[in-house]
Amino acid sequence: xxxxxxxxxxxxxxxxxxxxxxxxxxxxxxxxxxxxxxxxxxxxxxxxxxxxxxxxxxxxxxxxxxxxxxxxxxxxxxxxxxxxxxxxxxxxxxxxxxxxxxxxxxxxxxxxxxxxxxxxxxxxxxxxxxxxxxxxxxxxxxxxxxxxxxxxxxxxxxxxxxxxxxxxxxxxxxxxxxxxxxxxxxxxxxxxxxxxxxxxxxxxxxxxxx
Numbered sequence: 060x061x062x063x064x065x066x067x068x069x070x071x072x073x074x075x076x077x078x079x080x081x082x083x084x085x086x087x088x089x090x091x092x093x094x095x096x097x098x099x100x101x102x103x104x105x106x107x108x109x110x111x112x113x114x115x116x117x118x119x120x121x122x123x124x125x126x127x128x129x130x131x132x133x134x135x136x137x138x139x140x141x142x143x144x145x146x147x148x149x150x151x152x153x154x155x156x157x158x159x160x161x162x163x164x165x166x167x168x169x170x171x172x173x174x175x176x177x178x179x180x181x182x183x184x185x186x187x188x189x190x191x192x193x194x195x196x197x198x199x200x201x202x203x204x205x206x207x208x209x210x211x212x213x214x215x216x217x218x219x220x221x222x223x224x225x226x227x228x229x230x231x232x233x234x235x236x237x238x239x240x241x242x243x244x245x246x247x248x249x250x251x252x253x254x255x256x257x258x259x260x261x262x263x264x265x266x267x268x269x
Contacts (some may be wrong), residue, residue: 078114080104085125089168094175097121122175126168130161131194138198148257150202151222155253158198158226159246169228195223203257209264218260225253 084104088095095103096118101111115121134157141153162169199219210218224230226249234245 077106077110081106081111081114081121082125085121086168089125089171092167094171095121119175122168122172126165126172130165134158134161134198138201142201142204145205147203147205148254150205151253151257152250154198154202155222155225155250156246158195159231159249162228162231163242163246166228166231170232173228173232195226199223199226206257206261210260211264214260214264218256221256222253225249225256 081100081104085095085100088099088103093099097111097115098108100115100121101108104111115124137157138154141150141157144150144153196219199222203215203219203222207215230249231242231245234240234248235242238245238248240248
């Protein structure tokens with residue numbers, strides 16, 4: 060009887076091990092500079108391709124799981140910690156630091172994700188770019204919640220959109236590749252830029268007769 064009841068649990072554990080093996084294989088390939096397909100990951104993990112496709116039907120789903128999803132919990136925790144402050148500047152610093160620290164710590168994977176985002180044709184269906192963008196804007200709205208009543212809708216949207224330029228793989232690629240900054244310089248510059256945008260928006264909102 061015990062043997063029968065343990066079989067479903069063992070199958071669940073085996074599925075978890077198989078999924079983890081695929082994820083770890085994808086991370087190894089990304090760290091080596093490879094943009095892995097589902098087939099590549101299956102071969103690396105010594106798992107049949109048919110099995111791998113049952114877990115990850117597309118390369119996009121695979122990379123979202125490996126690159127993006129593993130970072131979300133870490134960023135969420137940092138954003139929540141920053142949200143304990145009632146000061147928008149402090150919350151914004153916490154958000155910018157959390158996202159850019161996570162991206163720089165997993166740079167190869169995020170560069171691959173960015174490459175795929177740019178290559179995708181415009182569509183109404185969920186894509187890597189849309190999924191990343193929705194999360195990013197949500198985090199920005201949370202960070203700037205303390206000043207929501209000070210800006211009109213147009214100004215708030217403009218600020219949120221401008222701050223989005225200071226976060227993530229796109230921002231760090233510009234700082235590193237185009238401007239030639241070190242990772243530390245890049246992150247410091249993006250923090251400064253985000254605060255400059257916030258200060259400018261508040262200054263405009265508080266100017267009499269505007």
